Amino acid sequence: MSAADDVPLIRLAGITKTYGEGEVAYQALCGIDLEVNAGEFVAIMGPSGSGKSTAMNILGCLDTPSSGEYLFRGIHVERLGRNQRALLRRHSLGFVFQGFNLLARTSAQENVELPLLYRGEVAPERHAAARRALARVGLNGWETHTPAELSGGQQQRVAIARAIVTQPDVLLADEPTGNLDSKRSHEIMKLLVELNRDQGITILMVTHEPDMADYARRIITFVDGAVASDERRNGKNGASR
């Protein structure tokens, strides 16, 4: 990641997103400029409808902006096609969702192996990597359990294991603690901080809970589709920057 020294990992310039056309057009994002460097732990906050989820979808290469530039390690994401963005997600991004989004009736092990499957890795390597990732999130011995047999906190840990098993550059977490009680939420946040600190994974996290945002070293607040504030501070539990 030598490129990270001179080129920021993520650079948004004048990003807009408009849904619909004509009279019913709704501008979710109106000109976002943003840079994120490798290794940052960023919390994105803001009220409902402020555009934070839209921004997250664009950052996660799931959606394309209506205008503006999105450079991911110098690559113009807005110019990529659907499949090219899928490949970018496959190789560089990891996702954690509010609703966990694990495959039902599928063991934790198989859920974690899924991204490796699409990378074309052979079975023995998949198994070993998935076990390592599950161990990393503290789920040794739970490999064969299906999501229905796991608690919410454990499910989210499986989801995090799935996100990090490919050793991505960026972990995108959309309200990762939204469905968890306070105790589990803090456990998850501590896990994310550790991953950020120990493995240098850049984390972008959407949350509406100030408690959770406190773990991040940088808090970006969205209001009405624009960045209202962008403050850097010392995160709890020693996030890296």
Added chain:
Amino acid sequence: MTSVVLSAFLLALREIRRNLMRSFLTVLGIVIGVAAVVTMVTLGNGATRAVSEQISSLGSNLLMVRPGQRLGPGRDSAGAPAFRKADAELLRSQIGGLKEVVPVAGSAVTVVAGNNNWSTTVSGTSNGYLPAGNWQIASGRAFLDDEERAGKAVCIIGATVRRELFGTRNPLGDEIRVKSFACQVVGLLVAKGQGAMGMDQDDTLLMPLATVQRRLTGNQDVSSLMISLHDGADTPAIMARIRSLLRERRKLADNEADNFNVMDTKQIAETLSGTIRTMTGLLGAVAAVSLLVGGIGIMNIMLVSVTERTREIGIRLAIGALEHEVLLQFLIEAVVLSASGGLIGIVLALLACIGLSAVLSMSFLFDPSINLLAFAFSAAIGVIFGYMPAQRAARLDPIEALRHE
């Protein structure tokens, strides 16, 4: 790529097992369609082969001339005069290209040997009957010239008559009683098996023509003429010449209908096998409609499956599955579904064929190509009817799909 295919295959099996009842009902159309096609074609092949065996057992290029008008409803043979032995000699001398002209005088009799008796048909004929009817002598001999001339009490028996009267015992030299006279068995025919209409060809007894005429029927009538032609003979032309010669001899005026009929046995057998082919084709077409309906059933259930699993598709797309990988996954699922239907159908068809060929006493002809074809066709149905749902899955917007409840 291979790991994606393998995992899609395993996933498809898991999904089918999870929805076992639904999957079974879905593939029922394919099962019935494939079973029907394979059964029809297999039985049709068996029937066609039975007919072609019949054709060859008749001997090639065989004509039958009988008194009376042609077979079928309203057949009128009562008033028609029978043939005489002289008719056979006339045809032989007047028409070229005939291999044999064999007069046959038939009579239904009960024959007795020891404590056994058996009802069969006696054909009074000459040695020419054997090559013309494609018969071979298994043991013993044909008639001697003086036996034919003098009408001696000798006979050649078919395999069924031998079994009924003598069991496994050698009948040569033994005597059987036919009506009031005793008749010596001089020969045994090679078994031919069942004929096209299900009759037993081996249930037959041959005697010299003169013997039958003198001792059984008591007249000089010949009930039919068997005419075998040389290979490559112009059958229609010869039939026309036979017809005009017989009309002349029987003194029929121009406005009178024939009081005899000339029948090409090969042609009859060919017509019969043509009919079987048509029936097979027709039933095959009905089965093909069943396959089409089965395919639509698969498409329907795959669409349901895609809707049910929208979230799963969203997850796969989000973590970096390419469009064609998702497409492949659902396509494989559709093919596994339809191909397993095809397999079940083939197994059912084979069971049905084994059962039916026993009931219809027909030979069971396993044809690997139709089974392979039916299997490939059922898999192709999966591809054709699974494509649209799979494409729908592949084209989902990952954001929308993840939000789907």
